[in-house]
Amino acid sequence: MGSSWLFRNATVVSIDEKIGTVKNCDVLVQDSIISEVAPNISAPSDDTVIIDATNAILSPGFVDTHRHTWQTQLRTVTGDFTLTDYAIHIRNRYGSCYTPEDVYLANLCGALESLDAGTTCLLDHCHILNSPAHADAAVDGLRASRIRGTFCYGLYGNPVFSDPKISDGTALVTDNQDWRHDDARRIREEKFQSNKAEDLLRFGFAPTEVERTPLEQTLNEIQLGRSLGAAIVTGHIAMGSYDRELHLVRILAERKLLGPDLVFSHGAALLEDELKAIKEAGAAISSTPDTELQMGMGQPIAFEAEKHGCTASIGIDITSNNPADMFGQMRLMLQQKRYSEVGSAPPPPRKVAARCEDVLRMATLGGAKALGLSHLTGSITPGKRADLVLTRCDSLRLTPVHDPAIALVLYANASDVDTVLVDGVPVKRDGKLAPTERTVEEVRREYNGSSEIDP
Ligand SMILES: [Zn+2]
Numbered sequence: 001m002g003s004s005w006l007f008r009n010a011t012v013v014s015i016d017e018k019i020g021t022v023k024n025c026d027v028l029v030q031d032s033i034i035s036e037v038a039p040n041i042s043a044p045s046d047d048t049v050i051i052d053a054t055n056a057i058l059s060p061g062f063v064d065t066h067r068h069t070w071q072t073q074l075r076t077v078t079g080d081f082t083l084t085d086y087a088i089h090i091r092n093r094y095g096s097c098y099t100p101e102d103v104y105l106a107n108l109c110g111a112l113e114s115l116d117a118g119t120t121c122l123l124d125h126c127h128i129l130n131s132p133a134h135a136d137a138a139v140d141g142l143r144a145s146r147i148r149g150t151f152c153y154g155l156y157g158n159p160v161f162s163d164p165k166i167s168d169g170t171a172l173v174t175d176n177q178d179w180r181h182d183d184a185r186r187i188r189e190e191k192f193q194s195n196k197a198e199d200l201l202r203f204g205f206a207p208t209e210v211e212r213t214p215l216e217q218t219l220n221e222i223q224l225g226r227s228l229g230a231a232i233v234t235g236h237i238a239m240g241s242y243d244r245e246l247h248l249v250r251i252l253a254e255r256k257l258l259g260p261d262l263v264f265s266h267g268a269a270l271l272e273d274e275l276k277a278i279k280e281a282g283a284a285i286s287s288t289p290d291t292e293l294q295m296g297m298g299q300p301i302a303f304e305a306e307k308h309g310c311t312a313s314i315g316i317d318i319t320s321n322n323p324a325d326m327f328g329q330m331r332l333m334l335q336q337k338r339y340s341e342v343g344s345a346p347p348p349p350r351k352v353a354a355r356c357e358d359v360l361r362m363a364t365l366g367g368a369k370a371l372g373l374s375h376l377t378g379s380i381t382p383g384k385r386a387d388l389v390l391t392r393c394d395s396l397r398l399t400p401v402h403d404p405a406i407a408l409v410l411y412a413n414a415s416d417v418d419t420v421l422v423d424g425v426p427v428k429r430d431g432k433l434a435p436t437e438r439t440v441e442e443v444r445r446e447y448n449g450s451s452e453i454d455p
Contacts, residue, residue: 005029005421006043007390010053011404014380015060015365021404027058029386032424037382051419053390057404057412059360060379061120061148061387061420062326063367065286066234066265066315069110070095070103070128070138073451074320081321083242083295090320091127095158098128100137105447107141108436111149112443114316114324115427117414120148120387121367121377123263123286123315125206125234127154132183139191143201144436146427148387150232150371151192152204153184155221181224188228195229197373200423204232211237211246218248222257232371234263234286240298243269253277260284263370265315267305268298275308284370285310288317289333302362303337303354313367314359323414326363330409334359356409390419392431 005028012025019037026041027034043050074094078086098106107124114122124142129135139151157180184205188195192203205225210218218235225233237248249270252258258281264270265286270278278285287300302312314333316324334354341353368378377387391412393401398416401407420428427434436443 003031004044004048006048006050007053007058010058013057013059013404015361016379016381029424032386034382034384034386055393057391059389060364061389062118062363064119064122064316065313065367065370066288066317067122067124068318069124070106071318071320072106072110078320092159095128100133102450103128103134104137104141105450107138108144109447111142111145111147115420116433117325118389118417119326120422122149125152127156130158135187148200148422150202150204152206152234154206155180155208202231205230206234210235232263233261236266237264238267238269240268241296249274258283266297267301275305279309285312286315288315289329290322291317300333311369312362313370314363325414327413330359330363356406360405360409386421386424388421391416392418
């Protein structure tokens with residue numbers, strides 16, 4: 001396996017403003033770095049892997065900025081849930097049943113599912129840490145997948161569940177959170193010694209539900225995350241019909257606690273002054289279209305946030321509800337925005353409210369900016385890390401492609417993703433996930449066993 005890769009004759013959708021979209025273009029990767037984007041590049045060595053990208057789109061990997069990866073085994077469980085149902089059943093019941101091995105498999109399989117669909121970087125808001133062993137397993141599962149990401153240590157305490165049919169309870173420590181403060185420090189020291197942007201997996205922090213706990217606790221927890229050197233601190237805020245008008249962003253702004261390390265998920269009820277404060281602080285928004293629209297969390301605010309100059313991005317949220325497929329989220333958020341701007345009343349629109357390229361940028365470069373990684377990933381730019389997705393356009397559904405950005409947003413799906421590189425390493429080739437420490441079939445078998453539900 002060579003350390004250089006040459007994509008030949010691709011349609012490059014770079015998301016780099018200077019490069020734009022270029023047809024019949026080559027992209028050279030050397031030692032994990034995108035070294036050249038130009039037509040007719042010569043292979044630098046005999047062992048360069050050459051990929052014929054004729055009739056295929058090469059784009060930057062997607063960046064998922066809000067994910068609870070541990071819910072992979074609960075696929076389809078929340079499909080008809082409101083947020084209240086979700087809190088009762090998932091956060092207070094299923095979550096308590098997870099063993100460390102369940103968490104390992106969930107994070108491994110969840111991240112593999114992302115890679116399969118062209119997502120090369122994710123923020124894991126990990127609130128399944130029922131014991132220190134769960135925290136170790138969560139990090140190890142993500143690492144084994146080879147995805148780029150930020151593991152955000154979650155302080156939320158699942159209540160102890162003692163039904164012997166489902167769990168013997170031995171894996172659960174307590175729902176008192178204080179031990180997690182020390183354990184977060186342990187995880188940071190043991191598993192994230194350098195915690196630099198260039199590290200494939202970084203340490204982040206997720207306070208207890210920031211709008212459901214006393215304010216001073218939230219503020220202390222944010223400071224704790226920062227004192228541990230968390231790359232990102234994240235939390236759910238201003239959730240549409242569930243909003244309690246706490247206006248946490250306003251409070252953080254007043255106390256000068258906003259910063260570029262903060263990623264706010266959801267936020268449909270954010271006010272204008274809060275969006276302005278987020279912009280000024282360089283903080284970011286993550287909209288999660290499927291769960292927000294379904295569960296009563298309001299309309300995704302990403303486009304509005306971007307209009308106010310904020311960094312806006314997209315998250316999958318939970319695969320208990322929807323697949324880790326950014327294609328679907330882009331499509332849903334874009335069309336919902338177009339509908340909400342116009343509705344069905346006259347006069348008919350003179351132009352659409354948002355364009356496909358806008359949502360594609362949020363799903364790639366916007367996510368990279370949100371995670372403080374836009375100097376490393378999020379676009380096909382020489383000097384950046386090679387987080388790349390090759391989408392084949394051989395199917396009838398993608399024949400012909402007159403506009404490649406529109407093809408990615410409105411037509412493509414995970415089955416069209418042929419090749420994925422993360423940091424220059426192939427994690428999917430010829431439409432198949434590359435094996436990790438275990439083969440994909442071995443992982444699937446164990447994962448099936450771990451998914452058995454006896455409600
Ligand atoms: Zn969430």
